[in-house]
Amino acid sequence: MPELPEVETVRKTLEEMVIGKRLEKVLVSWPKIIKKPDDTEMFCLLLGGQVIQKIGRRGKFLIFYLNDYSLVSHLRMEGKYEVVKEEPPDKHTHVRFFFEDDTELRYRDVRKFGTMHLFEKGEEMKSLPLKQLGPEPVGDASFTPEYLYGVFQKTTRNIKAVLLDQCVIAGLGNIYVDEALFKAGIRPDIRASTLDKDQTISLSKQITDTIAAAISKGGSSVRSYVNGAGDKGSYQLELSVYGREGEPCRRCGSDIEKTVTAGRGTRYCPTCQPVSYL
Structure with missing residues (x-):
């Protein structure tokens, strides 16, 4: 949990709130969530200045498409995204994406099981974890x-x-x-x-x-x-x-x-x- 319908709903709602926003900086307080690159500081550095162009989904994974990169995020059991402004983070907030308009996308995860992989744009579908996935049960002609x-x-x-x-x-x-x-x-x-x-x-x-x-x-x-x-x-x-x-x-x-x-x-x-x- 969440499964495909929940992740698709998260995708739709996030698109309404963050598309076109430019990242000013990123802070990570629980480095184990970041699986690629293995250097958390590099993860934050690469995302600086990037604009969220669209949000996709593959199976249970969210895909944030940026100018140069694709951020693949799995919510696992308890992961959540929220857009806030001038609200103090709680102890379950582990990744904070700050936008230039003073709003912020936060990733919260009580169990800390979620994962994030950052790929050069276009490489995300050729690599794990996405390349191993089977067909989608809705809207995929190969699911028969x-x-x-x-x-x-x-x-x-x-x-x-x-x-x-x-x-x-x-x-x-x-x-x-x-x-x-x-x-x-x-x-x-x-x-x-x-x-x-x-x-x-x-x-x-x-x-x-x-x-x-x-x-x-x-x-x-x-x-x-x-x-x-x-x-x-x-x-x-x-x-x-x-x-x-x-x-x-x-x-x-x-x-x-x-x-x-x-x-x-x-x-x-x-x-x-x-x-x-x-």
């Missing part, structure tokens, strides 16, 4: 049922583990994998290779539809997520299984169950997601 079926037939992993693999699909996480599997009527713990073509077609559609719907609602604020403007998303109100263990299924009335699959807490409906093809 045929693609998924081919991946499923070559693995012995369970379906949830495959869908969480960012090299297979960029941007999916625990929330939306559980939701898409429920909507497709597929148990999270079955081997991916047991899915037939019809099931794969259904799952592909549900993944795309779920992500698109979550983006339209500003993502899911199930923990501490807010967008770049400090607003919460609303898709959590429409979640069918995630976070609803012990509650009745909205479709059949059976209790939603929780287990651990692929090392993650996993919610499913035992009736709507049957075991007949395990």
